Amino acid sequence: MDDQNKNLLLATVLSGVVLVIWFVLFPPEEPVQDPNAPAVAEQTVGDQPAIASGDLPTADGSAAAAPELSSEADAPRIDIKTDRITGSISLMGGRVDDIQLADYHETIDPESPNVQVLSRVGSDNAYYALFGWAPVEGIDAANVPGPDTLWTAPANAVLTPETPVTLTWDNGVGQVFTRVMSIDDNFMFTMNQTVENTSAAPISVRPYGIVRRHGQPDTRKFFILHEGLIRMSDGKLEELDYKALGKMDIDEREGTNAKRIEVETNGWIGFTDHYWQTILIPDGDAPFRSTAKFFESREIYQAEAVQPAMTVAPGEKVEAGSRLFTGAKEWETLKHYEQDENVGGFVDSIDWGMFFFFTKPIFWLLHNLHALIGNMGWSIIGLTIVIKAIVLPLAYKSYSSMAKMRELQPEMEKLKEAAGDDRMKMQQGMMELYKKNKVNPASGCLPMIIQIPIFFSLYKVIFVTMELRQAPWFGWIQDLSQPDPSSILNLFGLLPFAAPGPESVFAILSLGILPILLGISMWLQQRLNPAPTDPAQAMVFAWMPWVFMFMLGNFASGLVLYWITNNTITFIQQYLIMRSHGYKPDVFGNIKKTFKRNKKAA
Incomplete structure (x- = not known):
């Protein structure tokens, strides 16, 4: 074979190699799957066990005493109505678990379903947010509100930007828990939680927020896009995809695969998808514990923001606040929260990549x-x-x-x-x-x-x-x-x-x-x-x-x-x-x- 034919053969082989490498790095986009497609629902009566003393709701362990409901689907709900969000909140656990975006459809067809960001327990790949109090001292897990607690709310209450909704729960042993839920004109919920202690002894509790995903969601599986856990800790951004979450070391304190970070100030944690995200944002500059968890036995991914313990003396009341963003990753909206509402680094929840100085x-x-x-x-x-x-x-x-x-x-x-x-x-x-x-x-x-x-x-x-x-x-x-x-x-x-x-x-x-x-x-x-x-x-x-x-x-x-x-x-x-x-x-x-x-x- 002469040199020219050798060169041509080599050039042809190299061109083929370039094509293969290109399609590995930049594969054709997969067709968009409809997350609202019907799915077989798992029947559960309250999906989570009781809160262990001094800890948060887990995904494994013995079942808690559930309210007298045949299933979570029977729990009363509060409608959410804004120009940008529709859906509802379950009074079982006060879960934010049903969020559709009014501005966004699954396809370019205006008659296609609205995008569903959060979904109820019992649906395929349930995805929701929980808030509550973990017992520390002077009170046990049965007497703090948990995932299966049935809250009460005013009759015909509807959550709108103009009308916050107040949930209450009396544990019957001297403590009354209240949660005032409000929402703005975009995608931000505010949760103001209070504990009033009418007993004769002090108690100590820790306020928390949780975002929980049942099963790994369908992702693009493309290196150019991060999907999974995302958090800001003292101004430092961390991204963990679902594979990395499953490979976290066992944390003896948590009893499962977990990674804790003690955040001094300026932090948030949650899950991000291609265009949508759900993020917990503790209020103010107070410290909190940011934890990523994976419960392998039930394939549950969890993000936690746990604030410091608060002591409530007899006859006194304490209050803790946090926010929940669940919606579209719009640059203008995220910039507003970052610049005007003190959510540090929120624009960086968009995946700008390592070449962010160009992007x-x-x-x-x-x-x-x-x-x-x-x-x-x-x-x-x-x-x-x-x-x-x-x-x-x-x-x-x-x-x-x-x-x-x-x-x-x-x-x-x-x-x-x-x-x-x-x-x-x-x-x-x-x-x-x-x-x-x-x-x-x-x-x-x-x-x-x-x-x-x-x-x-x-x-x-x-x-x-x-x-x-x-x-x-x-x-x-x-x-x-x-x-x-x-x-x-x-x-x-x-x-x-x-x-x-x-x-x-x-x-x-x-x-x-x-x-x-x-x-x-x-x-x-x-x-x-x-x-x-x-x-x-x-x-x-x-x-x-x-x-x-x-x-x-x-x-x-x-x-x-x-x-x-x-x-x-x-x-x-x-x-x-x-x-x-x-x-x-x-x-x-x-x-x-x-x-x-x-x-x-x-």
């Missing part, structure tokens, strides 16, 4: 362009124009160098003919030619190097931020966070059958209009670059636009739109800069000649 500014610019333009698709195009303007000085030097290299192409062909099979002589001749004409062959890589962190950061922004979810552009692109729904396999909707879905083996061939435009834009841009002297390399470069067209075909439409815009602007910039240096690029004139030369070389 945050790019999102900020995109967000403000959207506020100005009103359409996220055109805002992405505007963002691309701004970025290209910023890097234009560097691009100018690179494209100027490319223009000079194009001018040297005839001389390089002569060097190749003179050197024959002597590669060393060829390389030395090229270096002398570059030096004589003051050309830096590496400068052509500069625009691509600059694009890599920008591309990754924008990919991150489009994938993780709430603002891109179900954001329309125009025509057939009604969700920029999803792949182009059109397909060449049914002639973009002209043929009477649907295109194959992402789970089909034909999905990679189901190219939409945007991916095809991407391939064309990359090919046009490549036509302005100097062709490699090695025929095998030239063949690989000739195929790269079409390879990338398939690689990016199932990526989010917003990302493909950015790449098309970037390629188009790059082509225009490079063409004009080359013309300014006296070189007239022949974009279409040598296509047939180049194809024949590469075919002959192969």
Whole structure:
């Protein structure tokens, strides 16, 4: 086998390896599962055991004495009605366990179900928040409110931003527990808990909040997105996915897999999903214990915020406050809570990634362009124009160098003919030619190097931020966070059958209009670059636009739109800069000649 055929074979194998690695790192997005799909309910009578002395509700152990109810479903409920949240709270345990978001639907169809964030015990993958008091001294577990305590509330009470609801429970031995629940206009609940001690002896209790998930939820399982436990502890962010939670060491104090952090100030803890999260936020700057737990026997994941013990003297009352955020990870909303309501670092609950110094500014610019333009698709195009303007000085030097290299192409062909099979002589001749004409062959890589962190950061922004979810552009692109729904396999909707879905083996061939435009834009841009002297390399470069067209075909439409815009602007910039240096690029004139030369070389 001659050297040229070896080079071509090697280049082909390497291209295949690149494709495999790419799809491992950036797999096509999975179809969105409807979390509201019917599920078989497990029948339980109060899902949790009693509170052990001096500790919190556990997920394992002996069952507590339950109220006289046949199931949790029989417990009375309080409706929640706001412009942004609907649902209800169970009076069994005072659980916040039924939350739907009025502004968000499962799909772009306005008739599709609203997004369900929290769900009741007995439903598939129950997910809810609990608040209460743990006994420390002078009172036992049976006399503090627990997960199965049946609270009382005023008749016909409805929780709205204007009407808080008060829950009460009298343990019958001298203590009365009260919880005032309120909600704001967005996604924040406030829980003010009090204990009044009418007995003759002091008691000591610890206020707590718990967020609990039954079973591991369906996740995207994508390295670019964190889903799982998230917490802020003294200004330090920690993220633990569900796999990591299951591998935590056994904490002897907790009796299960757990990781405790004693937070001095500025902290919160909870669970985050792709677009939604449920977070416990103890009030003020007081210290608290932040604990992540996993109960393996029942596959329950738990986040706890436990405040310091409080002593209640006879005839006195103590109060403890905390907040619960459960809703969409909207940047503006999180920023409001961080800046105006003292929830430190709350914007960082959005997964900005390790390149946050790129991701945050790019999102900020995109967000403000959207506020100005009103359409996220055109805002992405505007963002691309701004970025290209910023890097234009560097691009100018690179494209100027490319223009000079194009001018040297005839001389390089002569060097190749003179050197024959002597590669060393060829390389030395090229270096002398570059030096004589003051050309830096590496400068052509500069625009691509600059694009890599920008591309990754924008990919991150489009994938993780709430603002891109179900954001329309125009025509057939009604969700920029999803792949182009059109397909060449049914002639973009002209043929009477649907295109194959992402789970089909034909999905990679189901190219939409945007991916095809991407391939064309990359090919046009490549036509302005100097062709490699090695025929095998030239063949690989000739195929790269079409390879990338398939690689990016199932990526989010917003990302493909950015790449098309970037390629188009790059082509225009490079063409004009080359013309300014006296070189007239022949974009279409040598296509047939180049194809024949590469075919002959192969």
